[in-house]
Amino acid sequence: MALALFRKAEIVPPADIEAASLRSDRFRLEREVDWQRLDAIVTALEKGRPRAISDDDLLDLPVLYRKTASSLAVARETSLDAAALDYLEALVRRAWFQIYGPRVGFIGWLRRFFGGGWSTSVRAIWLDICIALAVSVAGALVGWLLVARDQEWFYALVPAGMAQGRVPGASREVLQEALTHDGSTEGLTTFAASLFSNNTGVAIMAFALGFAFGVPTLLLLVYNMALLGAMLWVFHDAGLGYEFGGWLSVHGTTELLAIVLAGAAGLHVGRTMAFPGERSILAAMQAAGLRAAQVMAGVALMLVVAGLLEGYARQLVESTEIKYVIGGFMLTLWVLYFLGMMRPPESEGEA
Structure with missing residues (x-):
């Protein structure tokens, strides 16, 4: 009896899997443009090329960081796919270092x-x-x-x-x-x-x-x-x-x-x-x-x-x-x- 209940709880209906996948795709599509902009800005800063960043992107950097950090919080709460979660965590970490990290070495x-x-x-x-x-x-x-x-x-x-x-x-x-x-x-x-x-x-x-x-x-x-x-x-x-x-x-x-x-x-x-x-x-x-x-x-x-x-x-x-x-x-x-x-x-x- 207990084994039957365990197996029943283990089965996830295909409809639920498809719905979760659609939510993840929709979440990514709605916010991916901002993530890519932030990624490009951070990459330019990491390579020491701040002149390659447009004035608009530079002004929007704090806003993009906050939006991406918010996306990461939502992704953690809703258990989105692991790939999106890992990408957001890495991007937020890199952006934080460029915005708030130490500006000079020893x-x-x-x-x-x-x-x-x-x-x-x-x-x-x-x-x-x-x-x-x-x-x-x-x-x-x-x-x-x-x-x-x-x-x-x-x-x-x-x-x-x-x-x-x-x-x-x-x-x-x-x-x-x-x-x-x-x-x-x-x-x-x-x-x-x-x-x-x-x-x-x-x-x-x-x-x-x-x-x-x-x-x-x-x-x-x-x-x-x-x-x-x-x-x-x-x-x-x-x-x-x-x-x-x-x-x-x-x-x-x-x-x-x-x-x-x-x-x-x-x-x-x-x-x-x-x-x-x-x-x-x-x-x-x-x-x-x-x-x-x-x-x-x-x-x-x-x-x-x-x-x-x-x-x-x-x-x-x-x-x-x-x-x-x-x-x-x-x-x-x-x-x-x-x-x-x-x-x-x-x-x-x-x-």
Whole structure:
């Protein structure tokens, strides 16, 4: 009995098959002209021949894409023949890539990034940079004053692993050893690696914490720069402030600027969340996120450059004056780039 019912359900009347075939043919005939036009336009774009496309076809491209996408949805719902369904899926996929897909490759993206995209994003968050810079300077001043008033504050601000014996009351010889290269880089490299690792982590955290309305970002900048201010006071108290400034400036002008930019990027996101203006929070966050992400891509590059300067230039240069020259040159180079490199033409109209 069950087998008989199964066989009965398995049989499809010829009339139904013919009706389904007619519906499929009618569906294709009514829309095939638009599909062919879209196919021809997409093929010309894929072959890099946009001039072969007429103005009418180019203007109709979005409309043709939407019609074809609609046809695909109908084809899926009505279970039309597999050949038509496969053709429409492939055509819609190709058209989507030509209309909405990325317009440039990686090399083109790099050209736009260094050709003004990065600097434009940095200039767009100038207010946040001013705030982050002011907070950073204030943090360094606070660290200096706290340790100058009570040396116990040094141990509260500077981790023991970073200090490596370079603490208040240390002899001038011990501190001098950290600033000279005698062929053995053990002590200097340890301290330098600790500083670089700390500053890289601070840059990442300063950006990530910006989503909490920027408050943790500001606190992190204050603490990090207070640490630096405490260390500056130790060397200054031993009469090595000038030497320590030169030692730090080789990579510090790049590294500390990167931290300020990272903090500004995080602050920009947080400030946009709190004050989206006339736009919706989602729209404001999208624009702010794009700018901040581009700034952070540049920050990553700056940290790599700082690491190279820290690992090589500072080790090879003995003269304090030349160290200041290198640090000043790098700072001037970054500032001139951010202020002078204009927005690339192809990015006009971006948020």
